[in-house]
Each structure stands twice: as C-alpha cells, then as structure tokens.
Amino acid sequence: MRSALRTHTCGALRRADVGSRVSLCGWVASRRDQGGVAFVDLRDRHGVTQVTFSGDRDASLLEKASALRPEWCVRVTGVVGPRPAGAVNATLPTGEVEVGAEALEVLSECPVPPFWPTDRTEAGLDLRLEYRFIDLRRPKMTRTLVERAQIVSTVRRHLEAQGFLEVETPLLTRSTPEGSRDFVVPSRLHPGSFYALPQSPQLFKQLLMVSGFDRYYQIARCLRDEDSRADRQPEFSQVDIEGSFLAEEDVYGLIEPLLRTLVQRYRGHDLPDPLPRMRYDEAMARFGSDKPDLRNPLELVDVSREAAALGFRVFSDAVAAGGVVNALRLPGGAALPRKDVDGWEAEAKAVGAKGLAWAKWGAEGLAGPLAKVLAGDPGRALLAAAGVREGDLVLFGAGPFALVKKVLGHLRKPCGERLGVVDRNRTAALWVTDFPLVEWNEDEKRWDACHHPFTSPREEDWAVLEQDPGAVRARAYDLVVDGYEAGGGSIRIHRPDRQQRMFSLLGMSPDDVQRRFGWFVDALRFGAPPHGGIALGVDRLVMLLLGEEAIQEVIAFPKTAQARCLLTRAPAPLDEKQLRDASIAVVAPPPKQG
RNA sequence: GGGGGCGUAGCUCAGUUGGUUAGAGCGCCGGCCUGUCAAGCCGGAGGUCACGGGUUCGAGUCCCGCCGCUCCCGCCA
Numbered sequence: 001m002r003s004a005l006r007t008h009t010c011g012a013l014r015r016a017d018v019g020s021r022v023s024l025c026g027w028v029a030s031r032r033d034q035g036g037v038a039f040v041d042l043r044d045r046h047g048v049t050q051v052t053f054s055g056d057r058d059a060s061l062l063e064k065a066s067a068l069r070p071e072w073c074v075r076v077t078g079v080v081g082p083r084p085a086g087a088v089n090a091t092l093p094t095g096e097v098e099v100g101a102e103a104l105e106v107l108s109e110c111p112v113p114p115f116w117p118t119d120r121t122e123a124g125l126d127l128r129l130e131y132r133f134i135d136l137r138r139p140k141m142t143r144t145l146v147e148r149a150q151i152v153s154t155v156r157r158h159l160e161a162q163g164f165l166e167v168e169t170p171l172l173t174r175s176t177p178e179g180s181r182d183f184v185v186p187s188r189l190h191p192g193s194f195y196a197l198p199q200s201p202q203l204f205k206q207l208l209m210v211s212g213f214d215r216y217y218q219i220a221r222c223l224r225d226e227d228s229r230a231d232r233q234p235e236f237s238q239v240d241i242e243g244s245f246l247a248e249e250d251v252y253g254l255i256e257p258l259l260r261t262l263v264q265r266y267r268g269h270d271l272p273d274p275l276p277r278m279r280y281d282e283a284m285a286r287f288g289s290d291k292p293d294l295r296n297p298l299e300l301v302d303v304s305r306e307a308a309a310l311g312f313r314v315f316s317d318a319v320a321a322g323g324v325v326n327a328l329r330l331p332g333g334a335a336l337p338r339k340d341v342d343g344w345e346a347e348a349k350a351v352g353a354k355g356l357a358w359a360k361w362g363a364e365g366l367a368g369p370l371a372k373v374l375a376g377d378p379g380r381a382l383l384a385a386a387g388v389r390e391g392d393l394v395l396f397g398a399g400p401f402a403l404v405k406k407v408l409g410h411l412r413k414p415c416g417e418r419l420g421v422v423d424r425n426r427t428a429a430l431w432v433t434d435f436p437l438v439e440w441n442e443d444e445k446r447w448d449a450c451h452h453p454f455t456s457p458r459e460e461d462w463a464v465l466e467q468d469p470g471a472v473r474a475r476a477y478d479l480v481v482d483g484y485e486a487g488g489g490s491i492r493i494h495r496p497d498r499q500q501r502m503f504s505l506l507g508m509s510p511d512d513v514q515r516r517f518g519w520f521v522d523a524l525r526f527g528a529p530p531h532g533g534i535a536l537g538v539d540r541l542v543m544l545l546l547g548e549e550a551i552q553e554v555i556a557f558p559k560t561a562q563a564r565c566l567l568t569r570a571p572a573p574l575d576e577k578q579l580r581d582a583s584i585a586v587v588a589p590p591p592k593q594g
Numbered sequence: 595g596g597g598g599g600c601g602u603a604g605c606u607c608a609g610u611u612g613g614u615u616a617g618a619g620c621g622c623c624g625g626c627c628u629g630u631c632a633a634g635c636c637g638g639a640g641g642u643c644a645c646g647g648g649u650u651c652g653a654g655u656c657c658c659g660c661c662g663c664u665c666c667c668g669c670c671a
Contacts, residue, residue: 036628050631070621087629095631112622115605120632122606122620126663179671199671226670350597351667410666452671506671550664561664 001046005075011047013080015096022099023077024049025107027137028068029118038065039098042076045142050089050098051076057100064104071110071117071134077103125552129566132557144554148542151262152219155239155536158258164217164241169204171197171221176516178453178506181225183234191583197223200535202452203520205242206492209531210523214244219538228561230550231484231540235559239541241489242533248477251489251534252431255479259429266545267427279434288326288409290435293483294428296416300326300408306382307398312373314357318398325398327386328408330415333393334360334367340418341368344395344411353407357396361388370396413483427544429481437461437474438505446507451476453502455490456532462498469505479536481544489534496524 001009006025013022029043036055041048053065068074078101089095114130115123117137128135135141156166175182175196182196198204200222208216220240228234243250252274260271276294283292286299307315307325315325330336345356359370361383366374374383388394395411397404416422437457438447447469449455457465461472479487493499499521503513513521539551552558559565579586 030631030633032630032633034628034630034633035626037630038628039630039633041631048631052629055628084629087631089631092631112604116621118632124601124606124663127605129663176671180669202671224670227668229670230665232670346598347666406667449671454671560662562662564662566663 009046010042010044010049011093013049013094013097013099015082017080018082018097020080021077022080023075024051024099025075026073027110028070028072028074030070031065031068033066036062038062040065040068040076040101042074042099043137043139045137045146047094048092049094050083050092051078051101052081052098053101053104058102061101061104065101068104068106069110069112071113071137072106073108073110075105075107076101126560126566129552129558129560132567136556144542144546144548145556147266147546148538148554151266151542151545152239152538154262154265155258156219158261159217159239159241159254162215162254164215164243165213166218167208167213167216168218169198169201169208169220173198173204176203178449178516183223183225186582186584188581188583199224200238201240202454205240205533206454206528206531207520207523209242209244209494210526210528212244212529214529216243216533217241220535228559228563230552231543233539233551233555233559234563236551237538239487239536239538240533241535242531244529244531246530246532247491248433248475248532251477251532255487255534255536259479259481262541262545263427263429267425267547269426271427271429275429275431277431277433280432280436281434283432284405287412288405288407289412289483290432291478291480291483291485292430292432293413293416293422294430295424295426295482296412296422298328298330298412298416298419298421300328300405300412301386303327303382303385303396306378306385307396309378310373310382311378312370315396315398321400323398323400324404325396326404326408327382327388328395328397328411328415329386329388330393330395330419331389331421332391333415333419334362334391336393336418341393341395344414347414348397348407348411351407351410352403353397354399356407357398358394359396360393361390363390424547427482429479429486432478432480433476434473435476435478436470437465437472438469440470447505449502449506450474451488451490453506454492454499456493456498462501465501465505475532477534479534481541484540484544485537486541486544487534487536489532491530491532494524494528494530496521496528499524 005023007022008024010024010026024042026042026044029041029048032039038053040051042051053062055062076099078099080097081100083096083098113134114127115121117134119138119140121138172185172195175184175194180199182199185195185197187193187195201218201220205216218240220238221235222238223235225234256275260273263269263271280290283290285302288300302324303326304319304324308319318325341358348356357370359366359368359374373379386394395408397408436450437455439450441448451474456475457472458475465472474490476490478485493502500513539554542554543551546554548554557565557567564570
C-alpha cells in the first residue's frame with residue numbers, strides 16, 4: 001500500500017512500528033482540540049489512526065491543525081509513538097499507537113457534507129444515494145464492498161479451479177420479445193433499428209456450448225426494464241454458468257461446495273451436505289411459495305375436506321368451486337393481541353384475499369370470528385387436521401388454490417417473526433426442483449414458459465408435451481436461500497426439432513420462430529452438445545451472506561425503487577442533436593427536470 | 595397500473611381538538627481548554643413545515659392535486 005505520498009495506510013500501524021517515521025494520507029474523521037494539544041482521527045478505507053499535534057513541540061503546526069475540518073483530505077508525516085498508559089483505545093486496531101505530527105499537508109478541503117460518513121449516521125436513503133461518494137466512506141459501506149469483492153473472487157477461483165473459462169458476451173444485442181421488458185438502444189448507423197441490452201446472456205452462453213467451450217462462466221450484468229423491489233434492481237449481476245455434457249447432479253455438485261464455503265465464512269456455520277431438495281409442488285403446498293424460507297417453521301395445511309363438512313358457506317363454497325381451504329397454525333399464538341391479527345388481515349387483503357378467517361384456542365376455549373362455526377364435532381375434526389392445540393392461533397384462507405397459497409404463504413413471514421420462531425442466525429438453503437414447464441396464461445389464452453423456452457422437459461415428458469402441457473415437468477432448479485431465489489437454471493433443449501416443438505407449444509408459428517430465434521435454432525443444428533447451467537444472483541447472494549435486507553446496500557451505485565440514479569439524475573432527456581443522431585422523435589411529454 | 599408508510603432547521607425527529615413568535619438532540623459558526631477518542635464547557639446563527647391549490651377569521655395540522663423516497667401486488671421468459 002506504500003506509494004509516493006504515503007508509507008502506510010491508516011489501518012496498518014501497530015506497537016511494533018513505534019519509532020518509525022511515517023506518512024499517512026486520509027480523511028479527517030474527527031478533530032478533538034484540547035487547546036495545547038489536538039487529536040485528529042485520520043481515516044482511509046483500511047482504518048483509523050490517531051494523529052497528535054502538540055503546541056509544545058510546534059505551535060504553528062498546532063495552529064494549522066486547528067483549522068482542519070472533518071472530511072478534508074490530508075497528508076501527515078510524523079513519528080509513531082506509543083500512547084501513554086490510560087490513553088490506549090482498545091476499540092481500534094491501531095489504538096496502541098499514535099502519530100506525532102511533524103508536517104501537515106492539506107490535499108483537499110471539503111465543505112460541510114449533508115451527513116457525516118460514520119456508521120452511526122441517521123441519513124435517509126435518498127440523501128445517501130444522492131451523495132453516495134460520501135456514504136461509501138462509511139466503514140460499513142467500505143466493508144460491504146470489500147466483502148462483495150472477496151465473495152466474487154471466491155466464486156471466480158472456485159469456478160476456474162473446476163475448469164470454467166470466463167468469456168464475455170455482448171451488451172448490445174437483439175431484443176427477444178418473450179420474457180421481461182427490454183431496455184432498448186437506438187442505432188445511429190441503422191435509423192429505426194434498435195439493440196436491446198441483455199436480460200441475461202442466455203442464448204450466447206448456449207452458443208458457446210455449441211462452439212465447444214464446455215465450461216463457461218461470466219460475472220454478467222443483466223438489465224430488465226421491470227419494477228424494482230428490495231431484492232430487485234433494473235440492473236444487476238449474475239454469476240452465469242453453463243456446461244456441456246452435464247446433468248442436474250453436476251450443477252448441484254458444482255454449486256453446493258461453493259455455497260458451503262461462503263456460508264461458512266460469512267455466516268459462520270455449516271450447511272447440510274447434500275443440500276435438501278424439494279419439489280415445486282411440495283413447496284407450494286407446504287409453504288405457499290416456490291422459494292420457501294425454511295428458517296420459518298410455520299406451514300400451510302390443506303383442510304379442504306374437513307372445511308367443506310363444516311356447514312360454513314365461505315369454506316364450503318370455496319371447495320365446491322374447485323378451490324381449497326388452508327390453515328396456518330401459529331403455535332402459542334392465542335396470546336397475541338387482536339391488533340396483530342388485524343394487521344395480518346389487512347396484509348392478506350393487500351395481496352388479494354377477501355378477508356382472513358381465524359380462531360384462537362385459549363384457556364377459555366375457542367374465540368374469534370370462527371369460534372362458533374368450529375364449536376361442534378366437524379370443527380374439532382378440522383382443528384385436529386390442522387394440528388391446532390390449546391394456546392394456538394389459526395388463520396384460514398379459502399378460495400382458488402393459487403390465491404390461498406399466495407395469501408397464507410405471504411403471511412408466514414410476519415407471523416413467524418411475530419412469534420419469534422425464525423432463526424436469523426442460520427442460513428437455510430435448498431434446491432427447488434420439478435417446476436412445471438409451462439403455465440396457462442389466461443389473458444393471452446396460451447401457454448407461457450415458467451422458466452424460459454430453452455428449458456428442457458424431463459425426457460419422458462416429451463411424449464405428452466402437446467397432449468398435457470400443464471403436467472409436464474421441467475429440468476429446472478432454483479437455489480433458494482432464506483426465502484430468496486439466489487439462483488436458478490436448467491438443462492437446456494439442445495435439439496433443433498425439439499426447440500421448434502417447444503416454441504410451437506408456446507404459440508409461435510414456424511415463421512415467428514424463424515424471425516425471432518431463427519439464428520439460435522439454426523445454430524443448434526450444427527452439432528449442439530447436451531448442456532445446461534445456472535445463474536446465481538450476485539447482489540442477492542452478497543446481501544444474504546452479509547445479512548442485509550436490500551440489495552441497494554450491497555451495490556456501490558444503486559438505483560431507487562423508481563429506477564432513478566439520484567447521484568447522476570439518470571434517466572434524463574437527451575438534447576436535440578443526440579435525438580437527431582439516433583433518429584428518435586420523442587412523443588411523450590418531456591419529463592420534469594430533477 | 596394499484597395499495598400501504600414517510601416528507602417540519604444541514605441530519606434525525608417532536609409538534610395536542612386548527613389558535614400568539616414552530617421546538618429538541620446532533621451537526622455548524624465563535625470563544626475557552628495540554629491526553630482526547632460520540633471530547634467537554636460557554637455563546638451564537640440556522641425554517642419555502644416537499645410543492646401547488648382549496649376550506650377557514652386563522653392551516654405544519656383539515657380537503658384535493660402533485661413530486662420524491664420506501665414496502666408490497668401486478669410485472670420480473
């Protein structure tokens with residue numbers, strides 16, 4: 001770390017360095033002026049070192065130091081000394097020493113920033129993003145980016161040790177209208193034509209397999225013009241991996257040791273070996289989600305049969321209409337205040353439920369809106385089926401399968417957290433497998449690919465692809481960590497005839513296929529090997545490993561929920577000349593200037 | 595596109611049923627101080643109550659609109 005201006009970083013000096021003459025460069029983290037002596041904490045990304053200015057030793061230097069203000073960038077030269085007994089700061093790695101300044105050089109002044117870059121900052125996210133370059137000075141943010149780099153480095157070394165070759169793929173590519181909305185880029189040389197930024201390198205990595213690069217990877221930027229979430233940004237990174245001549249077990253066997261290493265290092269515990277696997281159907285039935293958080297023990301129980309026999313219209317009508325009734329049991333939940341249940345009902349309604357039926361079994365017996373309905377023998381049978389015991393609270397969802405699963409699956413999180421049964425110190429990872437290949441799109445009256453149209457069905461399902469598409473299982477798998485989709489992949493279709501069949505199933509005529517994907521299907525004709533792979537979400541993985549709750553916290557320059565960059569004020573209008581060059585006419589009203 | 599939360603000093607927030615001159619902590623500026631490390635003590639400055647309308651004798655407070663941040667639904671092959 002030595003350079004022309006410094007001999008050490010601000011995190012380097014120890015007792016063994018006492019007596020050395022050193023030069024440090026950094027930012028003034030704080031200045032404590034005692035009158036005859038002043039202390040300056042000098043910070044860089046490696047740490048903090050205390051510098052002392054003594055009036056006895058050099059009165060004019062002390063005067064100069066007194067003019068320093070926080071966040072000025074300075075260079076200090078001096079001699080490392082031991083701190084006097086009683087003045088040692090045990091909370092700093094450099095706390096046993098201090099630098100007695102002999103020279104001070106102001107490299108850059110700094111106005112009073114809108115917030116101080118300490119870990120105790122209370123600045124709101126919008127301010128932190130507008131002044132992200134200040135925010136990133138905070139030790140916590142520095143540590144996050146350092147650890148992110150370490151994690152990515154670990155991934156690279158693991159994959160390279162396994163023979164994977166990093167290959168870059170284009171950012172300017174062709175729009176593939178299936179899937180998420182593309183970000184588009186106008187072409188100056190070809191007026192009226194557009195590139196698209198890649199949603200993922202999917203087709204290029206498959207072409208690399210055709211080319212014989214049997215083990216490929218890339219830390220790839222992906223861009224999707226869809227609305228953000230706490231775990232989703234329009235621009236994000238994937239560890240994109242593809243291999244030839246492999247099957248599901250090879251992918252699991254590649255990823256699991258890597259994840260085990262990372263969880264051991266950053267979460268401090270072992271993952272089971274092998275990782276648990278769960279079929280999609282089971283995940284939906286038990287947890288109401290295809291990415292269940294297994295740290296949360298609460299489960300959904302189907303009580304349709306018992307509920308239909310209850311003589312309660314809401315339940316029996318739901319079952320009669322082909323729907324289901326599910327129970328979510330909260331052990332010990334009878335003691336919870338009504339306010340919690342009301343909150344969950346509001347949340348249930350927010351995700352589409354008409355209401356939330358519930359009952360609690362306290363010391364006085366049953367209570368709640370369903371108490372009367374559950375009083376008799378059929379009610380007892382239902383409670384028994386749901387495993388409800390004295391002291392429990394039970395929530396019910398009734399209606400179409402997908403809605404009931406969504407609503408109760410959504411409530412698992414707040415309920416589990418309220419009960420304190422979610423172990424946040426553990427990491428729960430699993431593979432979710434056997435996804436459906438396609439799902440019926442009622443609006444468009446056609447089948448849509450669940451994963452993407454290049455995913456292979458199970459070999460035996462090719463026979464019934466056209467007859468019963470909804471029953472076909474895909475050779476797709478998701479890596480689920482703590483309730484997040486940390487990665488996903490599949491074994492691909494490598495035969496052009498079969499790829500054609502898949503496209504036909506999705507409602508594309510041979511002409512459509514030829515126009516949109518002809519270049520790709522054509523490539524498969526040229527000796528494509530069986531292949532498959534996976535993509536891991538870098539931002540989500542780092543977020544989970546570092547215990548963060550939003551990927552904004554692990555991205556150096558993230559965007560807001562409205563996809564804006566508060567630092568650069570992107571997106572922004574173009575000037576007339578740029579629009580002319582790109583042959584673009586703006587038809588929407590011009591946006592307000594930020 | 596829809597629903598929820600938030601927006602008051604540089605920052606984080608309080609502000610009663612609508613009522614006089616809108617407060618606190620931190621920060622900032624000045625002074626004092628020779629072992630501080632969230633330094634301390636004394637003094638001072640600092641407000642478009644996001645923005646635009648409306649109701650009212652009177653609006654930070656009530657109503658409508660709008661902008662921004664955020665969480666969720668839709669969306670995310």
